[in-house]
Amino acid sequence: MVEKSLTIHLDDEMLAPAQAGRFNFANRIMAAVEALGWQADLAPATTAPPPAGSYALHHMQGPTHPRALIFRRCYYYPFWHIERLAQRWRWPVAQARFVPAEIDREAARQFIHRLRQKELPGLRPAPPAHVLIALQGRLRQRRSFQATTPVEMLRAVAETGKRCIATLHPREDYSAGDLTALDQLCRAYSNLTIGRDSRALLPAAEYVVTQNSAVAMDAYLLARPVVLFGQVDFHHIALNVADLGVAEALARAPDHRADYARYLYWFLKLQAIDAGSEAAEAQIRAAMKRGGWPI
Structure with a gap:
């Protein structure tokens, strides 16, 4: 029974x-x-x-x-x-606490190599040329898990003076108000433009900025630093605005290093x-x- x-x-x-x-x-x-x-x-x-x-x-x-x-x-x-x-x-x-020394280096290296070939075929890191900003939805609204609104995040990154390319989420339906706000930012900052394909822009990204988009996981696969303006499960090796503040997180980003292979092995295979x-x-x-x- x-x-x-x-x-x-x-x-x-x-x-x-x-x-x-x-x-x-x-x-x-x-x-x-x-x-x-x-x-x-x-x-x-x-x-x-x-x-x-x-x-x-x-x-x-x-x-x-x-x-x-x-x-x-x-x-x-x-x-x-x-x-x-x-x-x-x-x-x-x-x-959970991520401790790199507890993860076998060779197993992690082989794992990230296979995963990169499967998920990002043909993509290889290139010399840094821009900052990639992966947007999601509700650009003018600050939700409970976010340190700032996405519009405020965009403005903060554009203020660094670096060439910035923002991408829209392909499955989001953006309101006219959000698109107007985005257009106004691009007019105010000549270094900020809108791109199309986040993955195609990843190899030449100096670092990636997002609230909590999965584009950050692809960034880890290509060993690119990530700045998070929102809460998420894969925050352990990122620069978190909630902990560091906006200015400090962005200032550290160009030189930030992490053990991406061990982290992805731990996060995916062990968790x-x-x-x-x-x-x-x-x-x-x-x-x-x-x-x-x-x-």
Whole structure:
């Protein structure tokens, strides 16, 4: 007799491939709990809490409930997290301490080499020519996780006098007011322009500035310094405005160095679930147990 049941809630884009068995992480989740005698099913996304006695996993966001957890890709496939909260900066990894000396140098070197070839094929670091500013949404609004508004961030970087190229998020729908504010900044600062492809601009970036865009992870892959104006889970080796202040963080950026290979190995291989690993089911069950489930 099945004692417990799990429903994995997916948006339309993920649900059909998962039902066809083509979503590897969903397959690994189902295998992880079915090995314990649980029943596992797939269902459309919902904000409703799970029925009495059952458990639920939601992609990206879902109800706050002791029997509901969130799963989210950790920037690159096949790495994932299963967490209680949707906000990355509130995850345990954000509070964890990164100690480079504890990470095998050669394993990290091989890992970042493979990841760079997979995610950034053909891109190699080039002589610094500009500062890349990766924008997200709501340019004139300061949200709870941000040290300044994105517009204020842009102005601060432009004030350095360096050549600055800002890129817009391809999936954001910017308001007329935000676009007007951006245009006014570009008119006020001749060194500030708008670019298109963040990844294409990365190799020649002296450093990258963002609130908490995933472009910063690509910057780590190319060993580029990062200045963060917002909270995020991958803050450990960045220059954080919340800690240093705007002026100090930007002043340090050109000469900032970090152990990018060891960090990415630690952050992805040791802190996330590797859905391509033989240990994936055990990692999934451990994450569920940390989330308070009776695993």
